Amino acid sequence: MLRPSPEPDAPVRRTRVLPASVALRSLAGALWLVVPLIALALLALAVFGPTDQRTFVTFLINVTIVVGLGAFAGNAGVLSFGHAGFVALGAYLGGILAMTPAQKALALPDLLGVLANAHLATPLALLVTALVVGAIALLPGVVVARMTPSAAVLGTFALLVIVNDVLTGARSITRGNQTFFGVPPLATIMTCLLVAIAAVVVARLYRDSAFGLRLRAAREDPLAASAAGIAVGRQRLIAWVLSAAICAAGGMLLGAYIGAFSPKTFYLTLTFQLLAMLLVGGWTTVSGAVVGAAVITLLTTFLGDLATGPGPLPEFLSLTEVGISVSILIVLYFRRDGLMGRLEVDEHVAAWRRRRAERGTAAPAAPAPGESPAPLVAPERPGASAELVVAGLAKSFDGLHVLRGVDVTVRSGEILGVIGPNGSGKTTLVNAITGVVRPEHGSIALAGRELAGSAPCDVTRAGVARTFQNIRLFATLTVRQNVQAAVSAHGGGTLTPAAADALLRVVALDDLAERESRSLPYGAQRRLEIARALATDPRLLLLDEPAAGLNDVESERLLRMLRTITAERGVGVLIIDHDLGLMMRLCHRIVVLDQGAVIADGSPDEIRSNPEVLRAYMGAKSAQALNERRAV
Amino acid sequence: MDSVVQTLVNGVALGGTYALLAIGLAMVYSVMGLINFAHGELLTITGYALVGALSLGIPFWPAALVGIAAAVVAAVAMERIAFRPLRGASLETLLLSSFAISVVLQVLFAELISTRAKPVQTPGIFSSNVTLLGVSIGSLQLVTIGVVIVLLVGLTVFLRRSMLGRSVRAAGIDFEMARLVGVRANSMFLLAFALSGALAGVAGLLWVGQRGSVDPSMGLAPVIAAFLATIIGGLGNLSGAALGGLLYGLLQTVLEQVLPGSLQPYRDAIVVSLVVAILLFRPNGVLSRGRAGLVREA
Structure with missing residues (x-):
């Protein structure tokens, strides 16, 4: 069938999920987090005493787990109470894989088959743990992907209960309610640092990839997202599995670090701490997860010292829980998006530079010329097809x-x-x-x-693309991201930033590409909806x-x-x-x-x-x- | 035959207790979009108020009223102090703040009262058995079922017949619209929390009656069950929540009887998995599409 020639300024389509240009920018953004982590690690190795080193290792493990949790929760807009379950699975499975058969014969005499004999090097054990737990996560993931966000939150809670119960019941593998011990001390500063960096980089790449962007779009408006060609459930499932895998790796480190644990270790208290870190930092960004992990780890350590040390306070062992609760309430009352807000560190810097530049320019640029002012001609007769x-x-x-x-x-x-x-x-x-x-x-x-x-x-x-009678944009995404989130009808690809800008020029919005779409004037929002529809080809x-x-x-x-x-x-x-x-x-x-x-x-x-x-x-x-x- | 009847009675009694909690959760959710994690602490507060009143020499039944009143006061106080500043916040924000409040309360109970369980002297009716048609049944279970039925009927009548009750139903269907036609938001919040507190107080008494003691984290297990019950029923749907609670309690009790010993440790995991399986086919609850319901029905 004859199809008319494509548009003159044909946008270059990329069918890849993560084009090199996006990946590079994303990695550069991740450096804002990775460099401080490395610097702190060097400092810790060189200067810190054993106590502070332990605090730092705790922090690195928390970073890994919270970044993992945020990869799902933040991008999908579904708070998960179930991820402590993945941490627990990681701790048990990773521990069993890393223990020597002799240790296992002592601690877990009833262990059978491959688990009893396996003895993997740390990197391999981490990898296998992440992959296996990721695979296990598929099943609950399918359920969570089908639920509305509100119901999904309670669904993740059900998952936590199930995992806790199964771990307690499976005595031959986990020793049930008794303490699990014998995991080699593999959670060194170096190992934890590398895993934390890997988690940060993977989470950031995912967030900026086409998959992450589509999921964030679906978080803002599921109906508009599916109208832009996004399979919302599938995107949620991808994030869920990825985040379960990261949490499991962090869980393995956590288990090895604390040495002795039971299913209760990974239940409500841990869930609460993880969510506190995520929300205090800002749950929609990787930076927020890292900052939250830092703040709550420091707070916990400080309050823990205060409670047990020879200080003036009476012994009040639960000071840490109260402290965390109060800090959550303070953040939620006064800064609901968390300390980092909705932007990554590098995005904050870019936004700040842009604001400064705008203040520098004296007069606003002349309004965009828009379309050629040629007089309207009678519409041509369309083709017959x-x-x-x-x-x-x-x-x-x-x-x-x-x-x-x-x-x-x-x-x-x-x-x-x-x-x-x-x-x-x-x-x-x-x-x-x-x-x-x-x-x-x-x-x-x-x-x-x-x-x-x-x-x-x-x-x-x-x-078939559409717009809505009552405007439905992806409110907190930028104008450009609104267009980029749309999935092409030609093989599922999305637009590169340059191609997105070319399309925005068609609707005279290219000047506003970096703006949050909800801040656009009404007419511009209407035009952006049309651009987003066009982005689906x-x-x-x-x-x-x-x-x-x-x-x-x-x-x-x-x-x-x-x-x-x-x-x-x-x-x-x-x-x-x-x-x-x-x-x-x-x-x-x-x-x-x-x-x-x-x-x-x-x-x-x-x-x-x-x-x-x-x-x-x-x-x-x-x-x-x-x-x-x-x-x- | 005996054991079948006993199991069913026990299941309905347990499920009825969950239903009281689940209805309270659903009611609060329907007016302010809050899944109140601290709901379980209302049970604990009832328990401690009961213990305190008994230790002052107050007889059991007046002390029980003190317990229920304490739960109502606590629920209203939660709304006033903790949740009012967060009105209109997202589900996550509300849920996590209620989680924080629950943790603080549990810590306070442990620090200010005791981490150990406080025994409660309950009257004979809580521990005796009665023989009905040749089947021996716990009288507490019968009392529970009776109380639950009376409360459910009373609640239905209140929600359908009284002006206030109708306002609550209207608020549950479309809160903004209800405000526009003159339903006062503050009184709706107050009423929803007070009712949920009263139901939780009654559930707390029944729960304490079964355990015979009070401890700081006693609210956890029933509130988890009630959470799952509200999802089974569809969030914010009152009859759905009641149905979900009954179903959950029955499943738990029946599985306890029929599961072989090797699977007993996994009982709750199996119950919860069954619940989740229901959700696979009705992702938004069993009554999500139906028009039946205390609130939804016209």
């Missing part, structure tokens, strides 16, 4: 028939308007085509491929009231923009709007819906003079007004 064929589509809600056998076709390069009074089924039509609601009857074929019954993200990947674009709330100038600008996009990219457009004047000038063809059925289908001129439309939809007065306007 039918892209989308909707036939006999029916949908009812609780017995109310919203769509009654709707037939609509859209050709490539064509702008089809759908108009109709409120409640005529326009938005339901868009929702049914995009898989948000499941139609009861009828077929939806895109270039011959049946889409009815597909999930929203699969519809998008087949080539659609064959068909569904626009649900894109001009709603725009003033005349903005509407005019939108109209030109849509013309350009349609002509240059050859996409078909199905547009719903109440601005009849705009629709008449923009659309090649118009379909009129009334009470869930198509009552007219034709060119704007035919629609204008169709008596049935005049009667059913516009009413006599509006029809007259329209005729007068046409005369002017």
Whole structure:
């Protein structure tokens, strides 16, 4: 089939999850955390006494575990109470793998088979532990991925209970409630440092990768994310497994470091401490996890010394728990995003530099020229090929028939308007085509491929993108990231930063690429939604009231923009709007819906003079007004 | 036959206790989006208030009322002191602050009272058996079932018939809309916490009756069960929570009877896994789509 030539400033697509340019920037960002860790380690080796060295090792292990926890919780926006379970599994499995068979014969006489005889070097034991626990995490991960965020939080809690119970019950492997001992002292400063650095780097690379970005987008708005082609559940599962693996490696170190432990060691108290570190630091960033681990480790050590030392205070052994609780409450009351906020250290620095630079420039730059001010020409006739064929589509809600056998076709390069009074089924039509609601009857074929019954993200990947009547952006992501999070219908790739900026230029937003999208003015938010939809490489674009709330100038600008996009990219457009004047000038063809059925289908001129439309939809007065306007 | 009836009665009694807690959790969740981790501490507070009142020479039944009143006061105080500044915060923020409050309370109990369990002298009705139709049944279990039924019926009537109750239901369906039509937010918060405190107080008495003692972390096991019950029922759905609590208690009791000895240590893991399996097919709770419910039903 003929497809029109691609856009002139063709964005370069990368199908890779982690393009080299992104990876390099991400690694450079991670250096802001890695360098201080190494410097502290050198300091610890050279200067610290044994007590302070122990504190430092605790800190490194905490960094590993909390960064692991944050890789899921922060990116998915689902707080997990279950990760202490992965820490526990790591501690037991790693311990058993690292112990000599002789030690195991002493401590765990009932151990069987490969576990009894295995004796791995530390790096290999860490790797195997991470991989095995990651694999185990798949099963609960599938469940958590299916739940709504609120239910998922309690689901992770269920996981913690299950792991604790199983570890207590499996006496031959874990000694049950009795103390597990005999793990060699492998948690040296060097080992812990290397593991912590690996955790930080992996977590940061993941966060900045296409997968991490997609998951963060889904955290902000799951529905919009699936409309941008993101398979939300799958992205959550990836993060879950990765974070379980990191936590297990940290757990192995923790077990070896404390030497003797039982399932209770990894239950609510640990869960509480881990969550405290994550939230105090700021749970959406790797930097936050590291800072939180530092603050809480120092606080715990300090309060622990205070409670047991010969200080003035009476013996109050639980001072640490109270201290952690109070610090959590203080942070939550006064700085809900945590000490680091929502940005990584390097992003803070970049934002600060940008603000300083902006203050330096005297006058604001001249407004963007926008699109060429060429006069509007009559729309060209579209090609003959039918892209989308909707036939006999029916949908009812609780017995109310919203769509009654709707037939609509859209050709490539064509702008089809759908108009109709409120409640005529326009938005339901868009929702049914995009898989948000499941139609009861009828077929939806895109270039011959049946889409009815597909999930929203699969519809998008087949080539149908949409915008929403009430704007749904990924609020805390930047303008550029909003576009980059979208998944291309051509093989699932995403846009490089440069390609994203090229696309943003099409909607005149390239100046604002670094801005948080929720801070954009209303009209710009509408245009960003269109850019995000275009980033999926659609064959068909569904626009649900894109001009709603725009003033005349903005509407005019939108109209030109849509013309350009349609002509240059050859996409078909199905547009719903109440601005009849705009629709008449923009659309090649118009379909009129009334009470869930198509009552007219034709060119704007035919629609204008169709008596049935005049009667059913516009009413006599509006029809007259329209005729007068046409005369002017 | 005897053992089957006994198991069922025990299961319903245990499940009923969980249901009282779960309903309280669901009620608070529906008005302020808070999953209150410190709910279990209300049981503990009931227990200690009971112990304290008994040690002052107050007879058991008035002392029990003191215990319930303490739970109500504690629940309202939690709302006033800890959760009011966090209104409108995210689920995570609220959950973690309630977690912190729970830890602080447990530490305070341990430091100020004792880490060891305090025995409670319960009246004979808590430990005797009665014979019904030839089957010997614990009278505490029967009392529990009776109390739970009375409370559930009372709550249903209150929520359906009284203006205040209807406001709570409206707030549970759409809190913002309820405010717009004149339901007062503060009184809704107050009422939800007070009711959840009262239910937790009753559950606490029943729980103490079963254990015969009070210790700082006694609230943990039942509140975990109640959490899972609220997920089974669908977060914020009151009838779902009651149903979930019953189901959880029954599963626990039945599995205790039927599981072979080698699997007994894994009993709770199996119960929780079954719960999670339910969630695989109904990710948002058994009653998530249904219209039945104290709150949801029109």
